[in-house]
Amino acid sequence: MKLLHSGKVRDVYADGDDLLLVASDRISVYDVVLPTPIPDKGKVLTRLSLWWFEQLADIAPNHVISGDDVPAEFAGRAIRCRRLDMLPVECIARGYLAGLGLSEYRAKGEVSGVPLPAGLVEGSRLPAPVFTPTTKAALGEHDEFVTLDEVRTQIGKDLADELRDLTLRIYSRGAEIAAERGIVVADTKLEFGRAPDGTVVLADEVLTPDSSRFWPLEQWEPGRTQFSFDKQLVRDWARGTGWDQTAPGPEIPEDVVALTRARYIEVYERITGTGW
Ligand code: ATP
Numbered sequence: 001m002k003l004l005h006s007g008k009v010r011d012v013y014a015d016g017d018d019l020l021l022v023a024s025d026r027i028s029v030y031d032v033v034l035p036t037p038i039p040d041k042g043k044v045l046t047r048l049s050l051w052w053f054e055q056l057a058d059i060a061p062n063h064v065i066s067g068d069d070v071p072a073e074f075a076g077r078a079i080r081c082r083r084l085d086m087l088p089v090e091c092i093a094r095g096y097l098a099g100l101g102l103s104e105y106r107a108k109g110e111v112s113g114v115p116l117p118a119g120l121v122e123g124s125r126l127p128a129p130v131f132t133p134t135t136k137a138a139l140g141e142h143d144e145f146v147t148l149d150e151v152r153t154q155i156g157k158d159l160a161d162e163l164r165d166l167t168l169r170i171y172s173r174g175a176e177i178a179a180e181r182g183i184v185v186a187d188t189k190l191e192f193g194r195a196p197d198g199t200v201v202l203a204d205e206v207l208t209p210d211s212s213r214f215w216p217l218e219q220w221e222p223g224r225t226q227f228s229f230d231k232q233l234v235r236d237w238a239r240g241t242g243w244d245q246t247a248p249g250p251e252i253p254e255d256v257v258a259l260t261r262a263r264y265i266e267v268y269e270r271i272t273g274t275g276w
């Protein structure tokens with residue numbers, strides 16, 4: 001197998017015509033991968049993604065071939081998938097205001113060309129979910145917001161509109177399921193590719209803590225930074241060490257590792273309603 005790409009968290013291998021997306025236990029905060037792994041994190045992300053692909057199968061076909069037919073060394077944390085011609089758009093849906101969406105709103109009153117009402121604050125729920133695509137930036141560069149019209153120019157109107165519709169439908173379904181289990185999906189990023197026959201296929205990972213902002217509903221309170229389900233403990237601890245947020249990061253102490261692992265598992269258990 002050939003290693004095609006090693007991201008902060010995942011490694012991508014080619015296996016014949018297939019791809020293997022392998023999720024490691026690496027964790028990054030402030031875009032720096034820390035030296036200490038979080039045991040089982042890769043398995044949680046993989047299992048959660050597989051679960052979502054199934055839930056969403058009636059909205060969009062997906063790239064999954066198998067979560068079982070993978071080399072033993074990657075068992076449980078890899079997905080064998082169809083290699084697609086990826087569309088060069090990060091398809092983001094936002095139901096709440098946070099992160100880069102919040103910065104953009106504060107600067108312009110809109111995100112990706114979608115005007116938003118005045119007076120929103122950090123964590124506000126939007127009147128309706130919005131499609132706020134970004135470019136897929138090359139390594140070391142930042143993704144930039146693009147308008148739907150720009151996406152239409154880039155890939156054609158029909159395809160752009162299809163991506164927007166699929167993204168909003170998937171977000172809405174996901175947010176609805178998660179809300180029943182006490183989790184707010186503030187935003188999420190999806191990636192789509194095309195099969196040889198032109199069909200648009202949902203790819204990459206779906207509605208995981210790495211691709212989405214999950215907040216515990218019971219703690220949601222607009223007007224402040226929301227508690228992030230997965231990484232808050234590590235971020236808070238890291239800030240307390242006085243680390244300057246440049247690589248290499250500090251080793252994470254055992255108790256923070258154990259609590260963080262428990263949070264990832266809790267997200268999985270709450271969303272899927274099944275035990276780990
Ligand atoms: P990082 O997440 O560290 O910022 P990244 O997004 O470039 O980096 P990963 O997410 O680790 O990298 O790697 C997954 C890569 O595989 C992405 O480039 C994604 O677009 C691509 N990919 C996902 N599914 C498929 C697929 N079915 N066919 C082809 N490429 C895919």
Ligand code: MG
Binds near residue numbers: 007
């Ligand atoms: Mg990625």
